[in-house]
Amino acid sequence: MSFRILVTDPLSEQGLAQLYAASDLEIVQEIGVSKEKLVEIIGDFDALLVRSQTKVTEEIIKAGTKLQVIGRAGVGVDNIDVRAATKAGILVINAPDGNTVTTAEFTFAMMLALARHIPQAHAKLKDGVWDRSSFVGVELRGKHLSILGLGRIGAEVAKRAQVFGMQVTAYDPYLTSARAEKLGIKAATLEEAIRTADFLTVHTPLSKETHHLISDEQFQMMKPGVRILNCARGGIIDEKALARALEQGIVAGAALDVYEQEPAVGQPLLAFPQVISTPHLGASTEEAQVNVAVDVAQGVVDLLQGRSYPHTVNLPSLAPEQRAVLEPFSNLGEVLGSFAAQLLRGGVHRVTIQYEGEPTQHATDPISRSTLRGILSRYYREEVHLISVALIAEEMGIEVTETKLPPHGGYTNVIRVTLTGSTEEVTVAGTVLKGHGMRIIQINQYSVDITPSFAMLMTWHRDRPGIIGRVGSVLGLAGINIASMQVGRAIEGGEALMLIAVDRSVSDESVQAIRDASDVDRVAYIELPIA
Ligand SMILES: NC(=O)C1=CN([C@@H]2O[C@H](COP(=O)(O)OP(=O)(O)OC[C@H]3O[C@@H](n4cnc5c(N)ncnc54)[C@H](O)[C@@H]3O)[C@@H](O)[C@H]2O)C=CC1
Numbered sequence: 157m158s159f160r161i162l163v164t165d166p167l168s169e170q171g172l173a174q175l176y177a178a179s180d181l182e183i184v185q186e187i188g189v190s191k192e193k194l195v196e197i198i199g200d201f202d203a204l205l206v207r208s209q210t211k212v213t214e215e216i217i218k219a220g221t222k223l224q225v226i227g228r229a230g231v232g233v234d235n236i237d238v239r240a241a242t243k244a245g246i247l248v249i250n251a252p253d254g255n256t257v258t259t260a261e262f263t264f265a266m267m268l269a270l271a272r273h274i275p276q277a278h279a280k281l282k283d284g285v286w287d288r289s290s291f292v293g294v295e296l297r298g299k300h301l302s303i304l305g306l307g308r309i310g311a312e313v314a315k316r317a318q319v320f321g322m323q324v325t326a327y328d329p330y331l332t333s334a335r336a337e338k339l340g341i342k343a344a345t346l347e348e349a350i351r352t353a354d355f356l357t358v359h360t361p362l363s364k365e366t367h368h369l370i371s372d373e374q375f376q377m378m379k380p381g382v383r384i385l386n387c388a389r390g391g392i393i394d395e396k397a398l399a400r401a402l403e404q405g406i407v408a409g410a411a412l413d414v415y416e417q418e419p420a421v422g423q424p425l426l427a428f429p430q431v432i433s434t435p436h437l438g439a440s441t442e443e444a445q446v447n448v449a450v451d452v453a454q455g456v457v458d459l460l461q462g463r464s465y466p467h468t469v470n471l472p473s474l475a476p477e478q479r480a481v482l483e484p485f486s487n488l489g490e491v492l493g494s495f496a497a498q499l500l501r502g503g504v505h506r507v508t509i510q511y512e513g514e515p516t517q518h519a520t521d522p523i524s525r526s527t528l529r530g531i532l533s534r535y536y537r538e539e540v541h542l543i544s545v546a547l548i549a550e551e552m553g554i555e556v557t558e559t560k561l562p563p564h565g566g567y568t569n570v571i572r573v574t575l576t577g578s579t580e581e582v583t584v585a586g587t588v589l590k591g592h593g594m595r596i597i598q599i600n601q602y603s604v605d606i607t608p609s610f611a612m613l614m615t616w617h618r619d620r621p622g623i624i625g626r627v628g629s630v631l632g633l634a635g636i637n638i639a640s641m642q643v644g645r646a647i648e649g650g651e652a653l654m655l656i657a658v659d660r661s662v663s664d665e666s667v668q669a670i671r672d673a674s675d676v677d678r679v680a681y682i683e684l685p686i687a
């Protein structure tokens with residue numbers, strides 16, 4: 157099978173070389189293609205590779221009917237409509253490691269340039285003016301640097317700042333005190349970090365939470381004379397509020413590489429002499445561009461050829477050994493989800509997935525996604541992709557809850573799926589028996605023990621003699637072999653349940669014939685995702 161890859165932003169030749177080297181890939185480069193043309197051609201491609209210039213909008217994603225992967229050569233994926241891609245079942249990947257050091261070095265270059273007015277002095281001398289008195293700067297040594305967002309780049313900036321003798325404070329909601337201690341950094345609240353900073357630099361992604369993280373209220377808390385850096389994303393700092401803080405003398409200077417609107421030609425902040433600015437150059441080194449292109453190209457090749465890639469943005473990525481451990485549980489979850497959804501009459505409002513024992517020792521997200529796929533396949537016409545399951549559930553207004561318990565009741569592992577609808581609740585549980593595959597062990601209040609098969613029948617009937625024979629003869633007449641059968645009842649002569657695994661599909665007529673048999677109250681015919 158041959159895959160077609162479209163590249164729409166300039167990527168390093170070294171990165172592209174490995175794409176050209178793969179025998180089953182055809183690479184088309186359309187650098188700087190217009191949005192209209194992209195919508196027109198994207199339907200012929202299996203993968204799209206971009207940097208930050210191409211805006212991968214919902215319209216482009218919808219037109220990309222064959223797209224499997226969108227690769228971003230770099231970190232930030234804010235130029236890609238990840239939600240639309242997720243909904244369409246398209247994997248979004250990035251290359252977050254390749255430009256970390258480059259961007260940290262760039263931030264540091266900006267910090268030194270800001271402290272010593274290097275760009276302004278340079279420009280004046282080029283204009284023929286020898287001015288030594290206007291550009292008296294400040295030392296970094298002994299100054300308080302506050303870093304908002306202590307991820308890959310933030311941590312590299314911190315290391316460099318420590319070598320320069322700065323006191324480093326960081327605000328990051330995911331920063332543990334152990335990591336802060338290991339890095340020799342003071343972990344602080346956002347307000348503390350803002351109040352104490354002589355230099356403040358942001359290294360978060362741009363998200364709903366970080367949009368205008370620094371605005372008027374925060375500038376009012378700052379030490380007069382603070383210097384501000386943004387080499388992460390435009391919009392984390394409110395540009396209009398920054399302009400006001402510069403005018404009020406709260407901010408002595410700012411270094412900006414990124415802007416709310418790019419290209420930022422004519423942006424009013426650039427008119428301030430205390431603002432130094434670059435056109436989104438943070439990741440622009442030869443090394444970083446090779447690194448990110450090589451990484452993301454490798455990711456696209458690996459994913460199209462059926463292997464895994466560690467930096468998936470909209471699906472948790474798993475190491476092969478983790479995948480091997482989780483696969484039996486994911487398969488069981490999908491079967492249980494499918495079974496429960498076919499038993500439930502009407503729509504589902506709430507899904508509860510309970511894990512007992514072994515699965516709780518692992519990340520259960522992949523199992524829950526498979527379970528949801530099993531459930532949603534019953535309600536959704538198109539194929540439900542693991543990438544989009546959580547979003548589809550959210551859009552359908554289904555509440556999903558996971559609970560984890562220690563092993564219980566003699567099984568080392570149990571997955572229990574409960575679906576709550578408007579009029580009833582259905583619970584189906586199962587286990588994986590080492591070397592013997594999966595078993596269904598509970599249906600509602602009944603304990604059972606049956607190997608699930610592609611086609612299964614379930615009857616609710618009264619516990620009377622002859623019922624098994626009547627159902628068996630309907631199947632026999634239709635030439636359908638019974639693989640295994642379980643009968644359960646709460647009390648003798650009361651409501652009972654029969655679960656039958658059959659070797660092939662059962663026709664509507666045969667299901668109706670069983671439904672018509674005396675003493676049978678209800679029949680459910682269930683087809684499961686088992687090959
Ligand atoms: N100027 C440029 O050319 C470049 C810019 N970037 C930007 O830098 C950003 C950071 O990159 P990395 O360090 O590689 O990402 P990362 O994912 O390693 O780090 C981001 C950190 O921000 C933290 N964070 C998230 N929400 C937060 C919040 N509300 N408040 C405080 N911290 C929060 C996260 O916990 C994480 O530790 C990227 O998202 C990208 O937008 C990255 C590379 C080049």
Ligand SMILES: O=C(O)CCC(=O)C(=O)O
Pocket residue numbers: 207208229230231232233255436438439440
């Ligand atoms: O592609 C670029 O040079 C921009 C890099 C960047 O902003 C990122 O990786 O998030």
